[in-house]
Amino acid sequence: MRRTAGLRHPAVSSALAALALAGCAVLILQLVQRQTGTTGLLVGMGLAMLPLPFVLGALAWLNQAARVPLRHTLFCLAWGAFAATTVAIMANGWASDFLIAHQGSSRGETLGAEFATPLIEETAKGAALLVLLLPVRRRLRCRAERTCAVLARRSPAALRRSAHHLRPRRGLRSRLRPLPYFHRRPRTRTRARSNPRTLAAGAVLGGVTACGFAFTENALYLGRAFTDDQQSRLDSIGLGATPSLRDFDGTVHTFVLRGLLSPFAHPLFTALTGLGLAVGLTTARRWLARLAAPTGLLLSMALHGTWNAAAGLGTHGFLLVYGLLMVPCFAALVCFAVWVRARTARRPVRGEHRVGSVVP
Template identity: 65%
Template sequence: MSSPSRPRSAGPTATGLVLAASAVLLVHLVQAQTGTTGLLVGLGLAVLPLPFVLAALTWLNQSARVPARRLALCLVWGSCAAATIAMLANGWASDTLTALQGSSRGETLGAEFASPLIEESAKGAVLLLTMAPPLRRWARAARLAPTPPARARLRHRAVATGLVLSGFSACGFAFAENVLYLGRAFTDDQRQRLDAIGLGLSPSLRDYDDTVRTFVLRALLSPFAHPLFTALTGLGLAVALTSRRRWPARLAAPLGLLAAVALHGAWNAAAGLGTHGFLLVYAALMVPCFAALTGLALWAGARPGPGVR
């Protein structure tokens, strides 16, 4: 009786070791770019929007009823493993594209195509582990009792589960990314402030303009950006795992990932359009997409049903 327990415990243990190792590596990679002070400041500022995003996802989870262990796995995966994979792969892709296409074009291709593909794939990978087993059980249950109410409950649960799990993974990723960007902005501001003092200029709050702008953009204007992107992957996977038709079952998951990459790439491209161009993309693309996602979340959370085990 003791030997079967070893394989069951080996999986969680190995997962825990991988996540712990990726967390240590991530801290080292971020600290190399921000310094210790920048890392601590980035951590403090990146935490501030986290409760609001998690509260919204927790509310939706009242419908999906995903166990806390799966939510924790997605959150830690996004903040540790996915963020580490993205930092390493983005750096390699940027160097490769710059060498092949030149500095300007290489950076553009990296930001608008390579990075979205890498990041959305890294965030969405954990969904294969956390979504597939429960949704397959639900699909089998719905086929055994193929009544319209049963199918409707399945659709609600599948959508809610896809939104919740993808949201937790993306929320963790956004937190780690915010630590990097905020810490780096603070470190740059600190250097400029020291340069200003060396020139005999009086220090002021304007010395930290870059930190403030980064915080406003990432924590106030777009705290739900990453969950919005990855939600498309979660929705595609939910449709693929619960559809009774052949082509949706085969195409929904890759199409969901491609949609997430496209929206992410459009968001990254907006950063190079200047203030007016960015605000135009924000109002014309991000706000309607977020409104549609909110409506979908309200629909998915409107009907209680079985939880995910």
């Protein structure tokens, strides 16, 4: 009993999280294999791996400024690849069936792709950041706070008012898990802005989560396209002819669209959620702390819904949305990453002093 009581809560929570993610991995693997087949699953996973090093490399470059621990990035990657995709596949299926049953086939599919899917997927991906912030051990009230509480109950009115001001204010941010890269600055006018490291950490965590989600989603779509192309080829020419690249036009088209043109689409969407949460946790402005996280989530949903709606506008409509919306947003994200790296590189390392400064 003493050994069990001395077990640390972070170790227990880490073990439970690993078991839950392993169960989601087995479940999502079975769900994808049902829709693609074994061969389609292997081909889809192989093709989905190709853009992964470039996206993770860019996020690792940005993480040099954010300094997010490896265990947190691995958790977000696994959450996006296993847990978020499991929730998204199940919830998207239920939402699609509900909308088709009540709105008709064409209108139900349109509403599902433009509204229900962004809402479900961005919420599932953004939940990884909230899980990281959950407290892993019980916080005990300090002796000074208990003393203030006793004074507030047993003292006269004037002393009760003084004790009320002495007690620390309880809010949502004070109850969350304190993380070094989401450290809140002092509430002063000169330091009301968020730290560049904090903003970079939010973008890195959101981007890594979306990178895992995009990998599993690409494996599903590419495996399904390969299975369809293989079946149509068998139906048309049979087994005797030698296969060519023209026999797999659907697979090539899907890979060009998802692996070459938009490998940073999902990381861009969820990076907005991470940025909003980072600003909300660290800013000293109360109104901004309340609006930043919901605004970031709504912006990610809106951008995701616009991207899904562009697929139904034809080739010219898709290229127009891609050139006027996605390219500028991606360029803004690149400029943000360069700005963060430049700001963090200017700051002196802790323990060093500037030239000409007086050391006491």
